[in-house]
Amino acid sequence: MIPYKNSLLDALSAAAPGFMGGRLASFNFTHGDLLCVAGDAVEHVYFPTSGLISLVVDLSGGERIEAAMIGRDGMLGAGFAFGGNVSVSTGFGQIGGSGWRMAAGDLVALARGNASVWSLLFRHEQYVLAQAQQTAACNATHPIRERMCSWLLRAHDLAPETDLYLTQEFLADILGVQRASVSLIAGTLQDAGIIQYRRGRVSILDKQALAQNACECYRALRGHRQRLFHNDTMIPAV
Ligand SMILES: [Zn+2]
Structure with missing residues (x-):
């Protein structure tokens, strides 16, 4: 197994041996780069190995509020594997970095008939939802x-x-x-x-x-991730 330096991609690669070869291309992003826009079709999914990607909500007044954060433990666009044709999130480079890119159609092929891949991607999307929920509560209260x-x-x-x-x-x-x-x-x-x-x-x-x-939200999110993945190595220690 090639260590891709993205823990989710490494886990997916282990669950689908031989699939990644030739389907991944490296990509770089800088602060402000738009990787997906809410309402647009998804062409590629992204696995950062450095830097940070923010999922944000753009409001008509010009505000841009973060709902979730994606780094070397996750990916942008996992929902496409479950039949989503358009992005419901806007994702942009928050701290510049690099990583791997895959065609969205290849992600569908990767997940098709592979229960382990399906489970990893689904749990990842649960974690993104957990971040959005926690952020909503945090912004309102803390x-x-x-x-x-x-x-x-x-x-x-x-x-x-x-x-x-x-x-x-x-x-x-x-x-x-x-x-x-x-x-x-x-x-x-x-x-x-x-x-x-x-x-x-x-x-x-x-x-x-x-x-x-x-606030408690940092520890709450770490707890969610730990319970979802049962794998401490995917969570850098404090
Ligand atoms: Zn909080």
């Missing part, structure tokens, strides 16, 4: 500081080897809050020695302290 800490922890789990390149404006958009709030909170977290925030680059200095400041 303080901005706790939400921001949870978000940084999730992002760091998926891109642990790099600093997170995020402008305060961008982070404010994703969290659906004012930029001044992000600036204030980033300042207090930096004063506490938890993060360092310079010129749009966030370094996490004390992940344990960040976890102590996060």
Whole structure:
């Protein structure tokens, strides 16, 4: 088995030996690249190996709120395997990276008649739904500081080897809050020695302290993922 450096793709490859050869192409994405648009037909599905992809909801007022995050433990477009012809999500590059791309038709062929593949893809979509549900509850209830800490922890789990390149404006958009709030909170977290925030680059200095400041949603999502996949190796440890 070739380690594709995306844990879902590695698991799919193990469940369907020999299928991936010739069907995967590498791809790169930068911040802001649109990989799928809600309402459009799906042509390709994506397995990132670095960087982050956000599933977002665009509102008519120009707001763009994040509903779920996809990194090296998941994929964009798994729902196509179950008969969806159009994307219900807009997915764009949040932190630039690279990965593997597959034609959507090949994903359908991969899942056809393979119960293990079907199960992996279905559980992945359950996890995306869990993220959207948790995010809705989180946005409605939890303080901005706790939400921001949870978000940084999730992002760091998926891109642990790099600093997170995020402008305060961008982070404010994703969290659906004012930029001044992000600036204030980033300042207090930096004063506490938890993060360092310079010129749009966030370094996490004390992940344990960040976890102590996060809302319950970070731990809730890790729990969902663990129960869905029964496989700790797919979840980077804190
Ligand atoms: Zn929360």
